[in-house]
Amino acid sequence: MTIHALIYTLHLLCALIWVGGMFFAWMILRPAAVSTLQAPARLGLWSDVLPRFFRWVWLAVVILPLSGFGMLHLRQQTIETAPHFIQVMIGLYLVMLSLFLRAQLLELPALRKSVAAEDWTQGGAALARIRRLVGFNLLIGMTLVGLAAARPTF
Ligand code: HEM
Known part of the structure; x- marks a missing residue:
């Protein structure tokens, strides 16, 4: 395996973990939790699930630019000549990063605080904001993967 192939694999795995994790959370776990759990149990579930998922997103957030710029470096390209x-891809990564940071640094602590205080109204509002942020990031992530696969020559 060449060094480029190794870095490329890491890059793809990280994209898979981030975008695939959001797909699972939004499309599968969210409707299942709504249909089977009452608000306290549902909010408790998410305040446990999200920090676990976000640890893996941190990994992706760090490895994606490192591996991406690593590949560019190996091909002797820069942002200007890429x-x-x-x-x-780099621009959309920055948008995804800022939405993720908002969810991680602002909304998740608000959700966890509300769950600890058993304030289900505030907790529900925080979870709704996280859902929107993750929904946007999922759309952007899927667009980005489609764009990467299609490699348009604009
Ligand atoms: C600063 C951030 C990023 C940089 C510098 C970067 C750079 C790159 C580079 C150089 C390639 C190789 C393209 C080629 O083989 O011609 C690539 C491929 C790819 N990237 Fe990124 N990337 C970044 C972020 C992301 C993100 C956030 C995602 C998705 C969540 C992503 C998904 C992909 C995919 C799916 C491919 C494979 C495309 C293909 O070969 O068909 N990248 N990226």
Whole structure:
């Protein structure tokens, strides 16, 4: 396995973990939790699930740019000389990063605080905000993967 192949694999695995994890949370766990659990149990579940998932997202958030820029470096390219779809990838990564940081640093602590205080109204509001942020990130992530696969020549 060449060093490029190794870095490329890491890059893809991280994209898979981040985008696939959001897909599972949004499309599968969320509706199942709504249909089977009352608010206290549901909010408790999410305040346990999200920190576990976000630890893996941190890994992806760090490895994606390192591996991405590593691949560019191996090809002796810079942001300026990289193909346009890579430049768009970097821009969308920054948008995804800022939405993730908002969920991690602002909304998740609010959710956990509300669950600890058994304030289900505030907890529900915090969870709804996280759901929106993750929903946007899922859309952007899927667009990004589609873009990377299609490699448009604009
Ligand atoms: C600073 C951030 C990033 C940089 C510098 C970067 C850079 C790169 C580079 C250089 C490639 C190789 C393209 C080629 O083989 O021509 C690549 C491929 C890819 N990247 Fe990224 N990337 C970044 C973020 C992301 C993110 C956030 C995702 C998805 C969540 C992602 C998903 C992919 C995918 C799916 C491919 C495979 C494309 C293919 O070969 O078909 N990347 N990226």
